[in-house]
Amino acid sequence: MTDILRINRGGPTKLSLPREESGLTAAEDLDSRPQNFFEFRDVSKAFDERPVLDHVSFTVKRGETSVIMGRSGVGKSVTLKHIMGFLKADSGRVIIDGEDVTDYTEEQFAEVRRKVTMVFQSGALFDSLTVRENISFPLDGQPGLTADDIDEYVAKIAHMLEVEHVLDKPPSELSTGMKRAVAIGRAFAQNPEAILYDEPTTMVDPLMAGHMGDLILRLKEAFHKTSIVVTHDTHLAKKLADTIVFLQEGRVTYFGPWGGFESSDDPFIVNFRKQDDLIPALDQTL
Template identity: 40%
Template sequence: MIQFKNLIKRFGDRTVLKGLSLDIREGEILFILGTSGTGKSVLLKNLVGLLRPDEGEIWIDGEEVSRLSEEEYLPVRKKCGMVFQHPALFDSLTIFENVAFGLRRHYRLDEETISLKVKKALSLVHLTGIENKKPAEISYGMQKRVSLARTVALEPRILLFDEPTTGLDPVTTNAVNQLILDLSRTLKTTSLVVSHDMHCALGIADRIVVLDKGEIVALGTPDEMKKSQVPLVRDFLAEVLA
């Protein structure tokens, strides 16, 4: 479904992605692990066209997309839903209006349809009865779930998570990860999760890819990762299996 072929991305003299190639299977949950600055988030931004590769190709559903114009890229972006590190909700809008924002911006829908889609999305992330509240009136963990609801309301086929549990306590972290698993299975999406958290990856990933200095150093199932002798993988595992 998604293929990165010999992807290279440079920022000035610094090469962040160094000929990266990776096939992502339809419907899988793939965790992308690595130390800070190794190209994890850059990979996601190349996928949705926020950045463009200097060399290489990106294929989605049999179409090479990395050379498309901005206008041509719009249908590709509609396949993708991205959840960033921070909720990035509009403080002046209600929860309902925040979740409805993308629906109103990208589609011509009547208010009844918008209302049904918003309520369904909030239900999927286990939030009901808060539609009229403002973001400041709910917890940070709930704000993260509203951000997720805003994304799934658009019914993307590909879900992209950039450090979705940053700043959360362990209980809320587990809840968010369970939501990623449940939503991915319920909505039958392909999910890419950028993370530092090997514990979460081992719990819900179908496969895990580990990047180091812009290159793939390990790729496999959670069970395969537990047996890996790659030093960076062992470092990630040390905190989990100690």
């Protein structure tokens, strides 16, 4: 079935729950999985005949973090919506964990969303629940988990995310940054194989943006989840990225490590780097 993370002082381990038997050892199962967790193959998407994604291709290796960058409206968040099944490609293929999901039904995507979760800009928390209840929501009713197990997880992830002091508050009393931290805690409670972050530092002050970046980095280093981060924030990208995907007018104009992006003399990339250093972004993406 699944595991949930148990966070100990010596580092993360697993709290085991009943699992379906695959007939493979853990090492054999790991070796048999595809190296690329996400793959876009020549994906195009248009709205009202306006191209938003134009033959987009990139890969994200298992356990790595890819950061998708570009100005507002270039298709950054649209890529995430294709992964989650909220949008379907006009052409091209979307591959997740070795499976072609391009033509999946909503029922099939329900299975995908058990292994891939998304942290939305708004946090998408349940207003009627406390922070504690929001974080524990994916764990409630899971077989093999006691109330003490759930309380322990919530306490430890809340400590890691520095939200212990708001556990009994409703989301309405939280700042934007706090809501996103709580949403990240809830996402990890689902124990997904991959996490998508949609503009985690937009609409917050620079201090909170830096703090959010540190939190995501801490989780990246602890749990090695495959991740995609959509952002305009070059400081966040430098901190988190194993690879950069830069979109310009719906096309990938750079795909590679941060160093190549930082030294690129492409005029669009140079201009993007300069503007991001000067202008606090209030990016509203598609």
